[in-house]
Amino acid sequence: MDTNAPQEIARPPSPFQRFSDRTFRTVSFLFAWLTIVVVFYIVWEIGSNSAPAMQRQGLGFLSGTTWDPNTGEYGILPEIWGTLYSSLLALLIGTVFGVSVAIFLNESYLGGVVYNGLKLVGLHLHPVLGKLPAACETLLKNLVELLAAIPSVVYGLWGIFVVIPMIRGGCNWLHEHMGWFPPFSTPLSGPGMLPASLVLAVMILPTIAAISRDALATVPPKLREASYGLGATRWETLLAVILPTAAGGIFGAVVLAFGRALGETMALAMLIGNANRISVSLFSPGNTLASLLANNFAEAGGDENKVAVLMYAGLVLMAITLIVNMFGALILQRATSGLKGLN
Amino acid sequence: MIQAPKPDATTGEAVIDCDLKELYYGSFKAVRDTRIPIRKGEVTAFIGPSGCGKSTVLRCLNRMNDLIRGFRFEGHVQFRGNDIYHPGVDPVAVRRHIGMVFQQPNPFAMSIYKNITYGLRINGYRGNYDEIVEKALRGAALWDEVKDKLRQSGLSLSGGQQQRLCIARAIAVEPQVLLMDEPCSALDPIATRKVEELMTELKKKYTIAIVTHNMQQAQRVADQTAFLYVDTSQGERTGHLVEMGKTEQIFEDPQAEQTRQYISGEFS
Numbered sequence: 001m002d003t004n005a006p007q008e009i010a011r012p013p014s015p016f017q018r019f020s021d022r023t024f025r026t027v028s029f030l031f032a033w034l035t036i037v038v039v040f041y042i043v044w045e046i047g048s049n050s051a052p053a054m055q056r057q058g059l060g061f062l063s064g065t066t067w068d069p070n071t072g073e074y075g076i077l078p079e080i081w082g083t084l085y086s087s088l089l090a091l092l093i094g095t096v097f098g099v100s101v102a103i104f105l106n107e108s109y110l111g112g113v114v115y116n117g118l119k120l121v122g123l124h125l126h127p128v129l130g131k132l133p134a135a136c137e138t139l140l141k142n143l144v145e146l147l148a149a150i151p152s153v154v155y156g157l158w159g160i161f162v163v164i165p166m167i168r169g170g171c172n173w174l175h176e177h178m179g180w181f182p183p184f185s186t187p188l189s190g191p192g193m194l195p196a197s198l199v200l201a202v203m204i205l206p207t208i209a210a211i212s213r214d215a216l217a218t219v220p221p222k223l224r225e226a227s228y229g230l231g232a233t234r235w236e237t238l239l240a241v242i243l244p245t246a247a248g249g250i251f252g253a254v255v256l257a258f259g260r261a262l263g264e265t266m267a268l269a270m271l272i273g274n275a276n277r278i279s280v281s282l283f284s285p286g287n288t289l290a291s292l293l294a295n296n297f298a299e300a301g302g303d304e305n306k307v308a309v310l311m312y313a314g315l316v317l318m319a320i321t322l323i324v325n326m327f328g329a330l331i332l333q334r335a336t337s338g339l340k341g342l343n
Numbered sequence: 344m345i346q347a348p349k350p351d352a353t354t355g356e357a358v359i360d361c362d363l364k365e366l367y368y369g370s371f372k373a374v375r376d377t378r379i380p381i382r383k384g385e386v387t388a389f390i391g392p393s394g395c396g397k398s399t400v401l402r403c404l405n406r407m408n409d410l411i412r413g414f415r416f417e418g419h420v421q422f423r424g425n426d427i428y429h430p431g432v433d434p435v436a437v438r439r440h441i442g443m444v445f446q447q448p449n450p451f452a453m454s455i456y457k458n459i460t461y462g463l464r465i466n467g468y469r470g471n472y473d474e475i476v477e478k479a480l481r482g483a484a485l486w487d488e489v490k491d492k493l494r495q496s497g498l499s500l501s502g503g504q505q506q507r508l509c510i511a512r513a514i515a516v517e518p519q520v521l522l523m524d525e526p527c528s529a530l531d532p533i534a535t536r537k538v539e540e541l542m543t544e545l546k547k548k549y550t551i552a553i554v555t556h557n558m559q560q561a562q563r564v565a566d567q568t569a570f571l572y573v574d575t576s577q578g579e580r581t582g583h584l585v586e587m588g589k590t591e592q593i594f595e596d597p598q599a600e601q602t603r604q605y606i607s608g609e610f611s
Contacts, residue, residue, distance in 0.1 A: 108412075115412055124413070125370045133412070222449035226509070228410065230462040230516065231439030240461065245452045 046318070050311035052304070061312060067276050067292075069299075074309050076316065081278045082286035083320070086193055086268065087261035089282075090200035094261075095254055097201065098208025101144055102250075103238065105209070106216040111137045141213070148206035156270030159199040164190060164271075167198070171283050188283035191273035197282075199267050204257040211256065215249020216242060248335030255328025262321050265290040289317040358383040358520060358550050359404055359441075360421040366399065369413035373399050377584040379569050381520065386542060386551045388565035388590070390558060392605070395573040396582025397554040398446075401522050404552065405441035406434040422520075439466060442518035446525040448505035450497030450512070455480075455489055458497045458508055462516035475515055483511035484541050503534025510541065514549065521545065523553040527560065539564050558606055561590065568593040570602045 013021075053061070057074055064075015104110070111133035118124040118132065171188040178184050188194065219242050227237040243250070273285020274295055293310055300306035357380035366374040374396040381387050381404070389397040399408065406427060408414045420427050427437045450458050459476045476493065480486040485507040489500070497508055506526060513521060523542075527535040542551060542564045555561050561568050569587040573580050586599050597603045 112412070130369070220449070222445060222447050223451060225407065225410075225443075225445060226449040226451065226512075227461075229405070229407065229438060229443035229445070230465065230512065231435050231437075231442075232461075232465045233435050236465045240465070241451055 043318070046311050046315050050308050050315050053308035053312040056305075057309070057312065061309075062316065065276070065278065069306060072305070076289065076292070076313050078276050078278045079287050079289045079292045079313070080316065080320075082193070082272065083262055083288040083290070083317070085280075085286065086197050086200060086272065086288060087258060089193065089197035090204060090261045091254065091258050093197065093201035094204040094208050094257060098205045098253070098257070099212050099250060101205070101209040102212035102216055103243075105137070105141050105144070105213045107234070107238070108133075108137060110140055144209050145206050147202065148210075152203070152264065152266040153270070155199050155203055156267040159195055159267060159271045160191070163198055164188075164195045167195060175283060182280045183282045186279065186281040186284040190285075191271050192283045192285050193272065193279075194282040196268050196271040196273075196286075199271055200261050200264060203264060203267065204261050207257040207260060208253045211253030212246070212250045215246040215253065218249065219245045248332055251335060252328065252332045255324065255332070258328070259321050259325050262324065263290055263317070265294050269294045289313055289320075293317070356383045357381060358423055359552075360419075361400065361404055362418040362420070363400060363403060363416050364418040366396070366403070366416035366418075367414070368411060372579055372581050374416075374582045375574075377571065377582070379584060379587060381550060381552050382567060383550050384546060385566040386546050386553060386564050387567040387569065388561035389552070389554045389569050389571060390556075390561050390605075391571035391582070391585075392573060393556075394580055394582065395571040397571055398524050399582070400571070401524055401552060401554050404520070404522055405438045405443055407438070407443065409434050439516060440518055441520045441522060442513035442516065444506070444509050444513055444521065444523045444526045447529055448502055448509055450500070450505050450508050452496065452498055454494045455497050455500070455508060456493040458512050459515045462512060466516060468516075479511040479515035480508075482514050482545070483507045484537060484544075485511055501534075503530050503537060506530060506534070506538060507541065510538070510545075514545070518549065520550045520552065523551065525554050525556060528556060535560070558594075562594055565590045570597075570599075570605065572601050572605070 053074075057064075061074060061076060062080065063077050064073070065077050066073050066075050067078075068074075114136050115124055115133040118126070118129060123129045168188055171184075171194065174184045175187045223241055223245060224237055227241045232240070268288050269291035272288060272291060274287050274291060275285035276287055277284065279286065293314055296306070296310060300310055359381040360378075361381070362378040363374050364376060365372060366377075377396070377400055379387070379389070379400065389401060391397050402408045403416065403420055422437070422441065426432070427434075451461060453461075456472075456476055459479050460472050463470075463472060463475060477486060477490075480489060485504060488504060489495075489508075492499075497505065500508060506529070510521075510526075527538050530538065539560060542553070545551060546566075553561075553564065566589065567587065568590045570585045570593060571582050572585045573582045585601050586593065586597065588598075593602065594606055597606060
């Protein structure tokens with residue numbers, strides 16, 4: 001028998017395999033480019049449609065404070081202010097809560113409590129009940145992420161009929177007793193900045209909590225061991241080792257959440273009061289770019305001028321989110337480059 | 344004779360007396376019948392095949408196993424006559440006296456300087472940090488290599504340097520005992536040799552317990568050697584101490600057949 005004869009199993013790919021391979025590569029390539037093309041197309045369309053408004057309003061559009069379709073005078077400074085104010089406020093509340101939730105999830109506090117409870121009654125080694133601590137943690141994690149599944153408009157309803165009545169008393173008490181403090185300078189009559197920001201904070205909480213938890217989970221356990229091994233307490237370890245190491249990822253979560261808060265529309269349109277006004281008061285109504293667009297597109301109808309103005313406002317909103325995201329990506333890159341060599 | 348050594352043979356100046364009758368993770372029995380005294384000013388090596396519980400025993404000595412849910416044991420671990428598992432004892436306090444160096448170099452993602460001072464800061468130490476940093480780095484034979492880049496990240500060092508940084512970090516707080524869990528397994532032979540030389544230097548000041556897979560390493564650095572083996576007879580994998588004694592005796596005149604076979608490489 002000729003031992004040099006080609007073997008039966010090894011053979012070159014068939015024409016069909018080569019064809020499907022090439023097809024798959026081409027299709028992926030096309031789709032990858034398609035996303036980029038779509039982004040540029042949208043920017044281009046909005047830009048060109050807003051061109052008439054840009055020419056007419058110029059940069060005064062950004063600093064004007066009146067929005068009057070009758071006189072054709074348009075300015076979106078109150079909306080820019082409202083967008084940034086409500087988003088930053090929501091971000092502040094959401095970050096505090098979100099990072100706390102992430103830490104709570106990552107440190108297995110709940111599992112520990114359940115485990116100790118089981119141990120107390122001597123069931124911690126039970127074949128079924130013994131799995132309860134881990135199950136509780138998974139459940140809690142999924143519950144937090146479920147917050148993201150609630151539709152925006154439902155959040156709006158909850159805000160109007162639950163949150164506002166709930167906080168009104170307290171807010172007005174603050175206004176009466178500490179009205180000299182600018183953020184409390186007006187009473188809360190109904191919709192306003194604070195209820196909008198509170199609801200927005202709940203909406204961005206799952207983003208911050210889930211991504212921060214992932215960032216905390218990627219901190220190598222060996223760092224935790226190193227810290228405990230030196231005699232650090234859990235709190236010291238968390239504060240001095242775990243959080244700084246995960247800071248890049250947590251920051252990424254915050255930026256993503258900020259992007260979401262800036263663009264959030266429905267709940268804010270329902271809660272912010274849609275008043276064309278600039279105020280530092282937490283209880284005064286305001287407006288955001290997104291809810292301005294949502295409230296005005298219907299009546300703009302066929303009027304090209306009005307459409308152009310709205311497109312211009314949309315462009316500004318897009319520019320803000322783009323800048324925020326770019327800054328975030330940049331800082332994220334900086335923060336994580338110091339962690340090279342950590343695995 | 345496959346028995347634990349008579350305690351009085353080696354407990355003369357034991358700074359740690361570790362007696363683990365039965366040790367469990369959940370319902371899994373990981374270690375049984377292991378009594379290992381750690382003598383002051385000496386290097387005690389734990390050798391044995393994978394899964395025989397060497398690291399588990401080592402981690403009992405400064406309560407690192409407390410971090411694992413379901414860990415419990417019967418027996419006692421005494422540090423200078425005090426039971427470190429007594430309900431009134433804070434594991435954090437134990438770890439400040441009994442330091443640890445791990446298998447993987449694990450410097451924090453901060454500067455070399457801050458890595459060393461971390462232990463001082465959590466201990467609330469107020470004093471001359473510069474002095475201690477230099478002393479610790481010299482003690483870990485790393486000073487000359489890093490003295491000009493103390494502000495650089497600890498992660499920028501090579502693996503061997505990182506491990507010596509971790510040793511420096513551990514000795515900066517001046518523990519009485521240093522536990523080393525396979526400290527050279529992630530290092531190349533040159534870096535390994537450096538760490539071994541360091542150990543013989545360190546034992547003048549500290550008591551050292553080391554887990555190692557490398558029998559030559561045990562012979563080179565250890566005064567006492569404990570051989571552990573894993574018992575698979577009852578369908579479980581339970582580690583236990585086979586014998587312990589002076590390193591020369593374990594390697595030249597092992598009492599147990601299992602030890603003889605293991606160190607001659609007949610199985611592993």
